[in-house]
Amino acid sequence: MKVTVNKDGDFVLDAADKERLHLQEGQQLVLPDPEDAWFWTPEWQEKERAADADIAAGRVTTYANDEEFLASLKPKSGTPHVSPV
Numbered sequence: 001m002k003v004t005v006n007k008d009g010d011f012v013l014d015a016a017d018k019e020r021l022h023l024q025e026g027q028q029l030v031l032p033d034p035e036d037a038w039f040w041t042p043e044w045q046e047k048e049r050a051a052d053a054d055i056a057a058g059r060v061t062t063y064a065n066d067e068e069f070l071a072s073l074k075p076k077s078g079t080p081h082v083s084p085v
Helices: 015-020 034-040 042-056 066-073
Strands: 003-005 011-013
Touching (some): 011 015
16 A cells, blocks of 8 residues: 655645545544554454453453462462562
8 A cells, every 4th residue: 555645735645545544634644653563463463362362261260469460479378489580
């Protein structure tokens, strides 16, 4: 897709792209910040879909507060602690 900026500062799309994107006159588009471009990569979007599927399937754990979460990271008694290599 090619976007042109005219002398008035307007962004101009060719008709085919406008039709393909189903854009109507007066419709506003929000362009992502270039610093956030990583979020819109196919790889990251796949991870977002996987996370959404986990949430929908109930494969999540919710903690009431930070202390409860941090306590869940500690080994249970009788469970050997394995140090990272």
